[in-house]
Amino acid sequence: MKQILNRLFEHQYLNRDEAKEILTKMAAGEYNESQIAAFISVFLMRSINIEEFFGFRDALMNLCTDVTPLQKYDPVDIVGTGGDNKNTFNISTLSCFVVASAGYKVAKHGNYGATSVSGASNVMEKHGVKFTSDVSLLEKSLDQTNIAYLHAPLFNEAMKVVAPVRKALGVRTFFNMLGPVVNPIKPKRNILGVFNLKMSRLYYYIYQNTECDYTVVHSLDGYDEISLTDNFKVVSKLGENIYSPEDIGLERCKPIELDGGKTQDEASKIFDDVLNNEATIAQKNVVLANSAFAIQNINPFLSIEQCIQQAREALESGKTKETFVKFLNLNS
Structure with missing residues (x-):
């Protein structure tokens, strides 16, 4: 996470796969609350781009409970x-x-x-x-x-x-x-x-x-x-x-x-x-x-x-x- 945060603080963007991986690790408990807060705060100071958005969405959809019978x-x-x-x-x-x-x-x-x-x-x-x-x-x-x-x-x-x-x-x-x-x-x-x-x-x-x-x-x-x-x-x-x-x-x-x-x-x-x-x-x-x-x-x-x-x-x-x-x- 330290490496990712340094990149983001330097105004770099994540690609879709990177965004997906970070949120997947976040769900697995690999980051503490301070790291999560720092990560979230980056996107309070700049807009999320479309690749990051899709990556985060991909992770959440992969992690979600299967309720497809309700479709x-x-x-x-x-x-x-x-x-x-x-x-x-x-x-x-x-x-x-x-x-x-x-x-x-x-x-x-x-x-x-x-x-x-x-x-x-x-x-x-x-x-x-x-x-x-x-x-x-x-x-x-x-x-x-x-x-x-x-x-x-x-x-x-x-x-x-x-x-x-x-x-x-x-x-x-x-x-x-x-x-x-x-x-x-x-x-x-x-x-x-x-x-x-x-x-x-x-x-x-x-x-x-x-x-x-x-x-x-x-x-x-x-x-x-x-x-x-x-x-x-x-x-x-x-x-x-x-x-x-x-x-x-x-x-x-x-x-x-x-x-x-x-x-x-x-x-x-x-x-x-x-x-x-x-x-x-x-x-x-x-x-x-x-x-x-x-x-x-x-x-x-x-x-x-x-x-x-x-x-x-x-x-x-x-x-x-x-x-x-x-x-x-x-x-x-």
Whole structure:
């Protein structure tokens, strides 16, 4: 590691094989936390290049638990890279349950929050969810509730090893970038929120080299999801478009209206308010917007207005709450 760090400090780059080897050794426990922190810090000071990204991804995919039997469900994953420093409530996680309650299969790959109060795993755990890597249990959840939750560290040793370092650093790292593309199910449908346009272009390039039906979203004021606080860009196989909130029939909102709170309890209450259809208009609308683009990814022949209506009906009718309760009964 000393040799690698010296190279990186001299502004050199890793090739794909080197990046793969380093992350593989990291997962095997060959580096201590100080070395891992130093390595991660390099990529806080300069951008990761495409060869390094693919190498890291190769390592994580080789190391991940085999859950390929779940591919037959053709689920969608809705995920943000995180690291936008906006501390929003659990928008993508709620969107997953809305989409599932609208009748679509969802495989949510998530983790504890590293840069926000509540990541997907935080809010799941707060509600009593017991994480599992048992394929039969995950399949049962998909069968009966349309959704399975995959807690990232259970499926990849590297994610588990670096978790304490990421939490201690408390800033965006390249693992934020990798998380969305290392779902062990390898879903063919992905809704990915990114925190800047440069990341949007990177993932666009990555997804072009796969068979995925992808939708990459970015709010132009820096959110890694459709925030409705500004115009937002959507990149998919259908092309690139910039929308305003008004274009899709939803009200523009203010950043403070999306705040996720200062504690796990506050974050959990917002989550419950949305499920119970007791949330503010802004909170509900932002979940509907992200859910709608996920539905359109699955049904590209539907207009975004039709997709919003499907999401709204699922949430306001109580179907989303019912789905979440069933999910808890199976996964707690």
